[in-house]
Amino acid sequence: xxxxxxxxxxxxxxxxxxxxxxxxxxxxxxxxxxxxxxxxxxxxxxxxxxxxxxxxxxxxxxxxxxxxxxxxxxxxxxxxxxxxxxxxxxxxxxxxxxxxxxxxxxxxxxxxxxxxxxxxxxxxxxxxxxxxxxxxxxxxxxxxxxxxxxxxxxxxxxxxxxxxxxxxxxxxxxxxxxxxxxxxxxxxxxxxxxxxxxxxxxxxxxxxxxxxxxxxxxxxxxxxxxxxxxxxxxxxxxxxxxxxxxxxxxxxxxxxxxxxxxxxxxxxxxxxxxxxxxxxxxxxxxxxxxxxxxxxxxxxxxxxxxxxxxxx
Amino acid sequence: xxxxxxxxxxxxxxxxxxxxxxxxxxxxxxxxxxxxxxxxxxxxxxxxxxxxxxxxxxxxxxxxxxxxxxxxxxxxxxxxxxxxxxxxxxxxxxxxxxxxxxxxxxxxxxxxxxxxxxxxxxxxxxxxxxxxxxxxxxxxxxxxxxxxxxxxxxxxxxxxxxxxxxxxxxxxxxxxxxxxxxxxxxxxxxxxxxxxxxxxxxxxxxxxxxxxxxxxxxxxxxxxxxxxxxxxxxxxxxxxxxxxxxxxxxxxxxxxxxxxxxxxxxxxxxxxxxxxxxxxxxxxxxxxxxxxxxxxx
Numbered sequence: 384x385x386x387x388x389x390x391x392x393x394x395x396x397x398x399x400x401x402x403x404x405x406x407x408x409x410x411x412x413x414x415x416x417x418x419x420x421x422x423x424x425x426x427x428x429x430x431x432x433x434x435x436x437x438x439x440x441x442x443x444x445x446x447x448x449x450x451x452x453x454x455x456x457x458x459x460x461x462x463x464x465x466x467x468x469x470x471x472x473x474x475x476x477x478x479x480x481x482x483x484x485x486x487x488x489x490x491x492x493x494x495x496x497x498x499x500x501x502x503x504x505x506x507x508x509x510x511x512x513x514x515x516x517x518x519x520x521x522x523x524x525x526x527x528x529x530x531x532x533x534x535x536x537x538x539x540x541x542x543x544x545x546x547x548x549x550x551x552x553x554x555x556x557x558x559x560x561x562x563x564x565x566x567x568x569x570x571x572x573x574x575x576x577x578x579x580x581x582x583x584x585x586x587x588x589x590x591x592x593x594x595x596x597x598x599x600x601x602x603x604x605x606x607x608x609x610x611x612x613x614x615x616x617x618x619x620x621x622x623x624x625x626x627x628x629x630x631x632x633x634x635x636x637x638x639x640x641x642x643x644x645x646x647x648x649x650x651x652x653x654x655x656x657x658x659x660x661x662x663x664x665x666x667x668x669x670x671x672x673x674x675x676x677x678x679x680x681x682x683x684x685x686x687x688x689x690x691x692x693x694x695x
Numbered sequence: 696x697x698x699x700x701x702x703x704x705x706x707x708x709x710x711x712x713x714x715x716x717x718x719x720x721x722x723x724x725x726x727x728x729x730x731x732x733x734x735x736x737x738x739x740x741x742x743x744x745x746x747x748x749x750x751x752x753x754x755x756x757x758x759x760x761x762x763x764x765x766x767x768x769x770x771x772x773x774x775x776x777x778x779x780x781x782x783x784x785x786x787x788x789x790x791x792x793x794x795x796x797x798x799x800x801x802x803x804x805x806x807x808x809x810x811x812x813x814x815x816x817x818x819x820x821x822x823x824x825x826x827x828x829x830x831x832x833x834x835x836x837x838x839x840x841x842x843x844x845x846x847x848x849x850x851x852x853x854x855x856x857x858x859x860x861x862x863x864x865x866x867x868x869x870x871x872x873x874x875x876x877x878x879x880x881x882x883x884x885x886x887x888x889x890x891x892x893x894x895x896x897x898x899x900x901x902x903x904x905x906x907x908x909x910x911x912x913x914x915x916x917x918x919x920x921x922x923x924x925x926x927x928x929x930x931x932x933x934x935x936x937x938x939x940x941x942x943x944x945x946x947x948x949x950x951x952x953x954x955x956x957x958x959x960x961x962x963x964x965x966x967x968x969x970x971x972x973x974x975x976x977x978x979x980x981x982x983x984x985x986x987x988x989x990x991x992x
Contacts, residue, residue, distance in 0.1 A: 403815070490734040514970075517942075531743075
């Protein structure tokens with residue numbers, strides 16, 4: 384997406400180029416896809432932007448509210464709590480989802496046999512056939528009284544370690560954060576692995592000759608050379624954490640106990656569909672969007688990555 | 696006489712490394728063993744819940760409480776028949792919605808990708824960037840206005856509410872992938888077809904599509920994963936049982952079989968089968984489809 388797609392030829396619109404279909408046919412063919420995009424994406428996006436500045440309750444016309452919604456948000460303890468939770472969750476998920484798959488990708492990368500390497504990549508992708516919703520339900524079970532975790536700790540005789548993980552205020556947020564343990568997420572592993580295989584063999588051999596040890600090779604060679612993958616995963620993870628509230632919705636339904644597992648996305652959802660304050664919900668959505676765009680732009684500015692160019 | 700020392704020398708050098716650096720060797724060996732054990736442990740932890748799920752899905756309640764970890768006989772296959780009769784409506788709906796969406800996405804993105812790649816017309820750049828811009832807006836944030844809007848259009852509780860928005864949103868990624876692929880095809884192929892009198896449709900059907908099967912597979916798999924797994928949108932737009940899809944249906948099913956773990960887990964296993972079949976037959980496209988979604992960022 385970084386390359387300018389139409390750089391090569393400035394368009395000349397001097398009538399029809401030879402062999403091109405008539406313009407009306409081109410526009411007719413484009414009509415349906417573009418119309419769908421306008422109806423189902425642009426109209427709602429515009430509506431979201433507009434209604435963030437209104438009081439908007441279902442069944443009643445919306446009334447202009449200026450910055451009211453945003454002012455209220457800043458004083459809303461639940462919203463502030465949800466931001467705090469998002470920070471904790473974000474830092475944890477961010478660290479874990481970037482490092483664990485990297486280690487796994489390194490392990491696969493070091494497997495000598497191509498067949499085993501492919502097999503283990505396929506194996507790590509395999510869990511993705513289970514719908515996300517069902518994965519969260521499985522974790523709900525794992526944390527429950529009759530669940531694997533309880534049975535495991537009982538088996539070890541660690542009875543006083545057993546909590547109602549999802550209902551105890553101290554553990555609920557961390558229980559949500561640990562969904563997906565051991566975090567060898569197939570997508571992240573594949574992205575890292577692709578980055579590692581793109582490192583030119585000549586560099587790796589040079590490092591071997593220079594006597595760089597295993598740890599040195601990973602930290603000083605692999606990490607800098609897969610920086611663009613790290614950047615990509617950072618942004619994807621950030622977007623996922625900020626928008627994603629399906630896991631919290633399935634696991635605790637309302638961000639409980641209290642507001643211990645409330646996140647901004649869920650709070651938006653509840654405001655829109657349960658509390659009937661849709662303008663307020665739209666304002667939360669807008670804040671999250673602004674945050675994400677700022678983050679993406681700033682991050683791309685700060686972490687400049689240049690792909691390794693063997694020619695220079 | 697002259698040969699013997701040289702042979703022993705050869706043997707000496709052949710076995711020498713094992714004697715010379717015992718500490719270095721064993722450290723490397725230890726390192727690679729830990730590395731491998733760690734890898735196996737991670738794989739085990741990743742798969743254990745799923746294996747446990749399959750085992751438990753074949754137990755009745757008594758077996759569940761008495762042999763918790765291990766498989767128990769006789770296997771309770773009726774869990775699966777029970778789960779299937781409860782879920783097959785949802786599954787059919789999901790398959791229908793996913794298949795229709797994939798078809799729409801592939802058709803739309805082929806046409807737009809081809810037009811953007813091959814022809815020049817006023818407004819081309821504007822329309823192209825107008826489509827791409829929508830990749831920047833995460834769907835979850837538009838959930839509420841989108842919902843109100845389709846409500847006003849009278850689309851709630853229909854199949855179209857689960858197909859049209861997906862086509863609208865996911866065609867963009869497909870267009871992007873296919874456009875860059877089509878513009879890499881040797882344009883002389885299209886030009887010679889033109890000379891022979893082929894129009895847009897025949898160029899697409901006879902040249903562009905056959906050459907781009909792998910990319911089409913990627914687009915199809917990406918869309919399949921996206922539509923099949925989507926949960927929040929069908930949760931808010933569909934409440935009637937007759938058009939409900941699997942993800943939302945699972946939530947209801949979960950409530951119906953609460954604490955009957957056999958049927959519950961049988962349902963979970965069944966929910967993974969359709970994508971599992973896709974995975975088995977299109978493993979490579981599947982794996983590529985997962986990573987090429989990465990371009991979205």
